[in-house]
Amino acid sequence: MQIKVTLPDGSVREYENGVSAMDVAKSISEGLARNVLSAKVNGEVRDADRPLPGNCSLSLLTWNDLDGKATFWHSSAHLMAEALEALYPGTKFGIGPPIENGFYYDIDLGERTIGEADFAAIEAKMKELASRKVGFERSEVPKAEAISYFKEKGDEYKLELLEDLKDGEITFYKQGEFTDLCRGPHIPNTSHIKAAKVMSVAGAYWRGDEKRKQLTRLYGITFPKQKELEEYLVLLEEAKKRDHRKLGKELDLFTFSEKVGAGLPLWLPKGAALRERLINFMKNAQESSGYEQVATPHIALKDLYITSGHYEKYGKDSFQPIKTPHEGEEFFLKPMNCPHHCEIYKSRPRSYKDLPIRYAEFGTVYRYEQSGELHGLTRVRGFTQDDAHLFCRPDQVKEEFKKVIDLVMYVLNALKFEGYEAQISLRDQVDRSKYIGSDANWEKAEAAIIEASAEKGLKTVIEYGEAAFYGPKLDFMIKDAIGRKWQMGTIQVDYNLPERFELEYVGSDNGRHRPVMIHRAPFGSLERFVALVIEHTAGRFPLWLTPEQAIILPVSDKYLEVSRSIAHVLKDSDIRASVDERNEKVGRKIRDAELAKSPFMLVIGEKEAADGTVSVREHGQGDLGTMTPLAFADVVKARIAEQLGGKI
RNA sequence: GCCUUUGUAGCUCAGGGGUAGAGCACUUCCUUGGUAAGGAAGAGGUCCCGGGUUCAAUUCCCGGCAAAGGCUCCA
Structure with a gap:
């Protein structure tokens, strides 16, 4: 019996039934076969040596394919695990997936700890094990057997993973002495891995849960050629030269002081002037879009945040209140500008003819961030938002939202940001306890964002569970020099604060109606924005922005x-x-x-x-x-x- | 907050139980030089902070603080 295999170029070839992707590769060329790491069969990535399921589309994956790299690094994670088991017997294993650049494995070393001094030994062991040129043998294992295997081994993490798997869907992969619970696929044999480096060690909570045990996460990367590893390390060095913390110091833009406090940036004259230019740039753009500047103080009574809901949500995990000496009144440093702006809106009755009202403020806000989270200018405890709140009628929401998208795009283009990602941040689909407001309002807000983005032709990705607690967002994400993603601009639709603050306007029917709020900040924060501009320009700012022309x-x-x-x-x-x-x-x-x-x-x-x-x-x-x-x-x-x- | 690592001159970094080191920057002098480093001399330190061990601690130990890479969190 013959099967038909469709290759990516559209050509169709016939093979005997039972043929593997590797056999197909060999029939094309020996050189290709040597480079095949895995295969995509009808869209699913599989081991290259498994028989094809019949007529199918097939693409052979090599190091040049992202999926091929992922297979390579996934297998490398197994190889590192084998090295760790050999070097540190009794190690228990969590998960070991491939990532964008390499892979990691979460392990439990018991009482033992691992540090950078141990990396060389692990790398040497990995290379030694790789050179044996052994395959990754796949086997389908009944659930009961899988459970008894890991029970005997004493690996409670694998046992927990097994709980979520159905009998009949469980596969093991074995290379050399190491057997792992794994869906696969894997590379044909270990000898493809010629260069290995353990990059770093970090703590990582089991299953990402802060309340559970912290495991040791080892990050590594491997390559098919030693030279590629060396090139990668050079690339990393180059990226470090664009780091805003380094350039900020070299270009005299900002500094930090232990005496002032962690996460509280001090702007030097050149940096402050650069900030001013960004502020003026934004003010000009906003002025022509119908915004009005307002100004509000840095502190407010606790009651304001009880009304807004921020106190309930963040009160305990926030900077603690400042008290007046005699009356004992409690003031909070403002973590957001919106409650103040709501009070400005309420300062007098509003007509439907007044809307939309757009209040803008470069407001400096203070938020308690966990000490381990602080990072240069991208994550700080005091920062200035290019904030504005639009109060509009329900029928104006979509139009206003689209205008804000235009403004954000204008900013991104003026600063030559190209690699951004537009992310629609919605509620967690399961856990709704984190959010305030009615389901009906959330649905309206989510629909408004999705529709407005679509009508603007924006390419978006949807992330569940990333919404603010009071409403969904459209976030513009951008990567820094070392590939970490940061939120830059943000636009949020909010039906909740107008309710909590009982905001109203008088409609054409002479009745009272509730406005809708849009929160938006095209830069996000000036601090983070400057950091990302530094990293994206490597300190060679656009002429209009640069400190000295x-x-x-x-x-x-x-x-x-x-x-x-x-x-x-x-x-x-x-x-x-x-x-x-x-x-x-x-x-x-x-x-x-x-x-x-x-x-x-x-x-x-x-x-x-x-x-x-x-x-x-x-x-x-x-x-x-x-x-x-x-x-x-x-x-x-x-x-x-x-x-x-x-x-x- | 948690895990690993680091903290020495303004910056980048070497060193090490008993006078603290380099390069660059800085100051002064010489030099007045045409498209990527002219020369000489000098000044500069609570070796992050606090405690402990020791005859002696910048060095070893403990605790803080700060920074780096992650995890968790992020209005």
């Missing part, structure tokens, strides 16, 4: 005076420029300016002083020739106009 480099002290007067001319043309007045050679000044990422260097020597010109050198580009200071100013302005797409 030009540095003037006199060839010798003789040209200090003319350099200073050129700086004045540029300043009068709104160009940010300064003079490097140090007693150094021009080569040195250029080197330092290049390292400081100054966009333009203006060399002034005898010729330029005589001609009334500047010799322009662009960062990373080199000499652009000479021109007058005013012509240079025009070049800068034209570049800025180009970067901002004609706006502002």
Whole structure:
């Protein structure tokens, strides 16, 4: 009997029934067969050596396919587990999946601990085990047998995993001396793994539950070639150079002080000025979109947060209240601006004709974050949101939401952010105890976000359980230099706060109606936004944003005076420029300016002083020739106009 | 908060139970140099903080604090 196998290029080949993906590979070429790691059969990734189920579509997976890499790393996790069992007998195993870059295995070492000093031994053992060139043998195991196997081994974690599996669906994989409960698939044999590195060790709660036992998580990565491992490590080093914490220090943007407190950034003059430019950029954009600025204090009475629901939700796990000395009144540092803005809305009666009302505030808020969670500018305890709250009629929600999407997109484009992901954050589908408000309101809000995003043609992913406690969100996520995802802009539809604050407007029917609120922050927080701009530009900011647009480099002290007067001319043309007045050679000044990422260097020597010109050198580009200071100013302005797409 | 690691000059880092080290930055002097580092001299330290062991602790031990990588959390 023959079966028909459809390959990715659309071609159909016939084979004997019982043929494996590996056999198909061999029939195409020996070289391909050597590189096959697993196979996608009718969309399902399987071991390459399993017989094909009949007529099917087949793609052979190699290191060049994401699924092939995942198979490779999954098998590597098993290999590391085998090494660990050999080195540390009695180790119990949790789960060991592949991840974006490599894999991890969660293990319970009992009383023993593992540190970086042990990594080399584990890597050596892995390589030794890999070189045996043994296969990963798949076997289907009855549940009772699987249970008795792990009972005997004393591995309670695998036993717990087995509880959730049905009899008849349980498979083991065995390579060498190591047998693991595993769905598979795996690579043909261990010898594909030529380079192995244990990257780091961390604590990880069993099944992600803080209340359960903390296991030791070992992260590792492997490659089919030693050279690829070396290249990967170089890439990691390069990424570290873009780290905003490092660049922020080098570029004099911000600092932290143990005396001020962890997670409380201090902005240096250059950083503060950069922040101001971002604020002005946003104010301009908002002004033309009908927003009005408001301003509110940093603290408020406890009662405000009881009304908003924040006290119940976060009161105990938050900064504790400040008390007045005599009356004992309790004030909280504001963790959000919305309750204040609700009170502004309530300050007088509203007509349907007034809506939408859009209150914007660059509000600094304070939140207690767990100490282990603080991270540079991306996770802090005090930060400034480019916050605004839109109060609108129910029939205006979708339109307003779409306008906010436009604003966010404008911001992302102006800063050249491309790799963002739009995430619709909805309620947890099972556990609803984390949220306030009626199901009906949640459903309305969720539908509004999904519809508005779809009508804007936004490519979105849906994440359940990621909503705010009072409403669903559309979040714009972006990765940092080392691939961690952060939330940047956010837009949220909220039916709950208007109810809690009893917000109303008088409709055309002369009746009282409840407005809907939209919370939104295109930057998210200025702190995090600056961090991500630093990492995405590697410190080479867009010209309109950069601290210093030009540095003037006199060839010798003789040209200090003319350099200073050129700086004045540029300043009068709104160009940010300064003079490097140090007693150094021009080569040195250029080197330092290049390292400081100054966009333009203006060399002034005898010729330029005589001609009334500047010799322009662009960062990373080199000499652009000479021109007058005013012509240079025009070049800068034209570049800025180009970067901002004609706006502002 | 939990796990692993780290904390030495402004920065990057070496060192080690008994006078504290380098490079860069900084100060002064010499040099007036044309597109990525000119030369010389000098100054600079509570070796994160607190306790313990010791004749002696920056070094070893314990506890804090801060930072790094994760886990959990994230209005």
